[in-house]
Amino acid sequence: MMPPVPVPTIPHFKKFVGHRLRLDAKTGGWLLAVFSVIRFALVLQANVTRSYQVVALVFVAMILLPFLLLTRAGRRQIGLVWPARWWSVLLGGVVGVVSCAGLFYLASLCFGLTESNPLVYISRTYKVPTVLTADTRRLFFLIYAGTSMVFSPIGEELFYRGLVHECFRASLGNARATLLDSAAFAVVHLAHFGLVYSGSGWHFLLGPSLLWVAGLFISCLLFSLARAWSGSILGAMTAHALFNVTMSYFIFYHIL
Template identity: 50%
Template sequence: MTLTVRAPFRSMLALTPRTGVLLLVVFGVVRVALVLQANVTGSYQLVSFVFVAMIVLPWLLLTRDGRRRIGMVGPSRWRWVLPAALAGVASALVVYAAAAVLWGHTVSHPFAYIALSYSNVPSAPSDSDRLVYFIIYAVIGMLFSPIGEEVLYRGLAHESIATRWGDRRAVLTDATAFAVTHLAHFGLVFVAGVWAFLPLPALLWVTAMFLVSLVFYGFRRLTGSLIGAIVAHAGFNLAMNWVIFYLILG
């Protein structure tokens, strides 16, 4: 097992549940703190560094065999890559539709609240500006968080936990951590200079994030690679941004 870890770190690190949970807690706490601060300041640059750190971590800590073990390989079953993207898109549209039925495009809708975090985007952009903003936010949303989060949650943390607890307990653990962390993005909201907690919308959001985590992991298994999870996640973020720019800000 230690051969998966680079020599300088073998005495202090192994792919065990303790390591996996520690990574989820440390990255989760740092991310929540930075996102909550960004909700106030409107500046999310530091949050991007968290995703970059998630991406870099396996290259820093693991050998080539270790990276392969956590899924950093090309897909062995490419036929599942396109379904992964479509499943991600469909998942986002289901979340949008469910929240829209319950709360419309009010601040209780997770995508409507996330739209408020796009502080440099006009509330009613022109058609040409809308396309430009959509492309910018879609590209960013399809790169940083899908790659970083899938490498951490469905990759390094999952495999560390699965070594002793098994895949089922590992996926439930990383999905729970993923869902709870996303409360910083919606659920605990900052509107008009005031913090508030929205219990029912937060419950829907956390449940949705837990379920999409299972979808992402499912496509990691189906493709035999983290590429499946990353593509599904990118599809979710693409659809979410389309909803924001063409339905909510439309």
């Protein structure tokens, strides 16, 4: 009897890293550790300086990572394919709007428009004039909404719902990997709100930060659903982008 012919494994990483990296939990852990530490430190610094140009480089690195490290098969594995159902991409956008609106109204109900409200605190880190006319308000909204639709949704979704998710899915299964990448995303955003900076120094807001992290965690689960519905990472990107645009809307038309 002839021995079975081994089925060749599909290379997910390019040759120069292929013998070192695999889509497994070890690789996912290292990626999370490196990017989380760097991002957390840079965001905390940006909260003091009110300058996020360096933080944007982290998102650029997240965008480039799959193209630098992965083969074409690897990029397809993390969801870089055309959507199978375009209507699901639009549905993902609706989910993003609703999840952000729900988070804002719940935070406003609990904490009002104070700095215990995550969107209020984040708005204080924006570099905008103290007094906004109708024209300047529209201009700054378009600037912030436009940039928030590009850098973080593309970079973070390729990283969390794409590369990191597939690393952990291979070891833990889809459901546990979804919980893990959503939790990692939510916790790293404590640098944006939760650990806050004021004139008297740094403070940790326990109750507000729990609401913030829980809201982001649920939103991430919805982003994952948007990816599953569409069969593409583009579904998650669209949901995330519309979440960010909605956040910019509340900041410029309800807070500032």
